[in-house]
Amino acid sequence: MKNKSFKIPLIISGAVTAVICAVMNFYLIPAIESTTGGIRCFDMNFGYSYDDAVKFLSLISETGRNTYLRIQLPLDFVYPVAYCVFFSLLIVTLMKRKSALILLPAVLAVTDYCENICTVIMLKSSAPSRQLVSFASTVTQVKTVLMYVCFILIAILIIYGIINKIKNKKNG
Secondary structure, three states, X not given: OOHHHHHHHHHHHHHHHHHHHHHXXXXXXXXXXXOOOOOOOXXXXXXXXXXXXXXXXXXXXXXXXXXXXXXXXXXXXXXXXXXXXXXXXXXXXXXXXXXXXXXXXXXXXXXXXXXXXXXHHHHHOOOOOHHHHHHHHHHHHHHXXXXXXXXXXXXHHHHHHHHHHHHHHHHO
16 A cells, blocks of 8 residues: 555544544634633543533533534534544554554544534533433543554554664664
């Protein structure tokens, strides 16, 4: 497989992922959290309790809720596609072949969509059910673990590639 065929899509998807991540983490999420007295947005926690969710929903201002629903979440529905493409292309490029490991970013993206849907429902609800909050919190935890697994996998592949280059230089 020629990895050079992925170079431009890899760069574009990486740039899009980075820009979306930066806008969300450095502008939108802090703007939302500033209206809650500093309580973190749902997906910025490694899970949360029903009481935490209700407290967040009771404290978020109308401006914060509108920013979350009308700007942050629509952008967060584009973000999984961007990072899924980027991570998948990066894995294929680093492995120098197709692999079932490219399914990992896809599963991560689906989990992120489930989390986003739960967040929309909670933000539009006057009182979310305990079951919804529990499910949403669990989905957030699964998404977080999968994200770290993706990062670790990519780091391992990068290290493996560097080690192989060093070995090849010594031998050749």
